[in-house]
Amino acid sequence: MVNEINPKKSYKDDQLKIIITQEEIEAKVLELGRRISEEYAGKELILVGVLRGSTYFIVDLSRKMHIPFALDFISISHYNDTSGPAGVVRITKDLELSITDKHVLIVEDIVDTGLSLGYLIRNLKTRNPASLKVCTMVNVEARRIVGVPVEYKGFDLPNIYVVGYGLDYKERYRNLQFIAEFDRS
Numbered sequence: 001m002v003n004e005i006n007p008k009k010s011y012k013d014d015q016l017k018i019i020i021t022q023e024e025i026e027a028k029v030l031e032l033g034r035r036i037s038e039e040y041a042g043k044e045l046i047l048v049g050v051l052r053g054s055t056y057f058i059v060d061l062s063r064k065m066h067i068p069f070a071l072d073f074i075s076i077s078h079y080n081d082t083s084g085p086a087g088v089v090r091i092t093k094d095l096e097l098s099i100t101d102k103h104v105l106i107v108e109d110i111v112d113t114g115l116s117l118g119y120l121i122r123n124l125k126t127r128n129p130a131s132l133k134v135c136t137m138v139n140v141e142a143r144r145i146v147g148v149p150v151e152y153k154g155f156d157l158p159n160i161y162v163v164g165y166g167l168d169y170k171e172r173y174r175n176l177q178f179i180a181e182f183d184r185s
């Protein structure tokens, strides 16, 4: 049985407007999993999940892949943390695996301004991977500050704040199985 979280029961529904359904997400994850499997067949691939938002996506995506790969995670602090100066991103948990000479696919929940991803790409490139590409569930071109190459995209969205499928508002809503516009007012 499909596990449903009913936003009308669980949350103040006037703050959530579903824009991508669970079914649409599942179809897209299957499509991406197949495409990545074809394009990385025969290559030594490491999937790198960016904690914590990408966890739901990377688990689902990896289960739709039919090639061998290694899985690792990295965590970065965001530029909008209040703990440090604006614009600063740093690694708070590094990879366990060496990516030198390996094909690396960074798996993101959302690419928004591109600041975090831009930093991550610059950092990982210094480790000399055989290749370095990006897969994101959500892409928001309208808020981009830094140009970043995104090879695999789930959904292109306009300039709205979204939650669900790993994306949070103050650490809540990550477990929603759909993606919803969230009214922060």
Ligand code: IMP
Pocket: 053, 078, 109, 110, 111, 112, 113, 114, 115, 116, 117, 160, 161, 162, 163, 167, 168, 169
């Ligand atoms: P960046 O702006 O591309 O560097 O994204 C930084 C991080 O901000 C993302 O990895 C998300 O965790 C978070 N973020 C950006 N936009 C949204 C959104 O619309 N909803 C939830 N989190 C977001």
